[in-house]
Amino acid sequence: MKILLVGAGLSGAVIGRELAEAGHDCRIIDSRPHIAGNCHTTRDGDTGVMMHVYGPHIFHTDDAGVWNYVNRFAEFLPFQNRVKTTAQGRVYSLPINLLTINQFFGTTLRPDEARDFIEDKADTSIDDPQTFEEQALRFVGPELYQAFFKGYTEKQWGCSPTELPASILKRLPVRFNYDDNYFFHRFQGMPRDGYTAMIAAILDHPRITVQLDTAYHPDMAAEADHVFWSGPLDGYFDYRLGRLGYRTLDFERFDGRGDYQGCAVMNYGDRDVPYTRITEHKHFSPWESHEGTVCYREFSREAEPGDTPYYPIRLVEEKALLEQYVDLARATPGVTFVGRLGTYRYLDMDVTIREALDTAQTFLSHESGGKAMAAFAVSPV
Structure with missing residues (x-):
């Protein structure tokens, strides 16, 4: 079969790899000039620091299958996120x-x-x-x-x-011991060469073709037997019912020498500090040594058309609109909506990969049994 996957992030790459290994031809397009979506990492030309371009992504999971999967395509080195916060004039x-x-x-x-x-x-x-x-x-x-x-x-x-x-x-983050590891999962780490290299390895298959700087057009669906859509759910329907609400992030970069803050993430809890946190990217690769440093001040705001969506808001108004889009999606044959944007849910990387693996297996099972694939492998509502 000819499969079109819209989005070269985790969902598109993993589903594409699974279907390619099963013998299907997979075309993956992405409107951005790079693969890996918001997980995109790249070396800073001046300092050599591995940059998390769209903000930090730290891999943590209890899913041994997912952990084994990512280690198949990248060497993961130990990393524990030890966050600090500046509040009321002190660091905690x-x-x-x-x-x-x-x-x-x-x-x-x-x-x-x-x-x-x-x-x-x-x-x-x-x-x-x-x-x-x-x-x-x-x-x-x-x-x-x-x-x-x-x-x-x-x-x-x-x-x-x-x-x-x-x-x-849901889970109030309070511990009555001295454990300051931000996450509690069994498996935690960072890919030594960054997430973009890992996703490039996932995409490295003779039955996968990748086209960047390529926006989706509805005519493309006519050339495919099935479409997997990992872009915004409302975007697939050209926002005809209105736009789902998202928060987006702005990053204010500043460079320096030495060590700026002594940790990867410093939150700022006081309301009169306009940014939520500062991330120092060289600390996400503690096995490396760099004289220079690159930091981001991170500002959160409501996403507008053209912005990169990060966090689905999912309050009452958005949930009502979401239900309408879900009904519309379920009435649209030949396309399955996946990932954080496609299902309008906040998903960690490990859950995204698990759902992508399961979605691919469901598709293969349906295909062999002559059944049509549903619009959602995991319901957004």
Whole structure:
């Protein structure tokens, strides 16, 4: 079969590789001048630092199958994300852990003591938290909420935490030990040569052709037996029902010598600091040594037409519009919507790869059984 995949990021590359290995001819197009989507990495010409062009991507998973898959195409080296935050004039360790609690309150609490201490701070009158703010107040109380959650969340999402659902703060990041590893998954690392090299290796198959700087046109679908679309769901339908809401990021780059901040990620929790964090890219490759350094100040704002979409908002208004687009997609034969943009869901890299592998296998199973592939392998609603 002739397969058209729109988008040369993780979803398009993984699905394309699986189908190519099964004997299908895969044409992958991307409107950008590079592969790898928002995971794109490249060497900075002046400093030699491996740059995460669209912001940091740190690989972490409990899925052994996905971990084995990415290690098939790249050498992963150990990396643990140890985030710091500047709040109220001091630097603290994130996620909130026993050191953070003792630093912030000037205490020397042991784990059990800290649990009781924080429970005393919490607003236990909130039985069923409905908003982000209620969730935070219920579990950590007003002081930690104000310092580490409120201002950062207002900057990241562009609205009050009282307008956000409690589900955004599903697992409150509080640890009653001194573990400051931001993630808790078994497998964590970075590809030694960057994500773009890894995805190039995935795409390296004789049945895969890649065309960059190539925008999708509906006429292309007529030349394919099936289309996998990893672009924005509403974009496939030319936004005919309206635009789904996204947050986007602006990066303000600055260079220097030596070590600017001593860590890869420094958050800024105070509302009067306009950026959410500063990332220092050489720290994402700690096995390398560079005299120069490159940093990004990261600003979050509402995405406008032409912007790179990052985070689906998925509040009440967006969910209503999403349901209409899902109905439209399900009534459109010959195309399957995949990935973060295609399903309008926030997905980590490992989940994106797992869903791409499963989607490819579902397609192959349907193809061998003479069944049509559904619009979504995983429902967005």
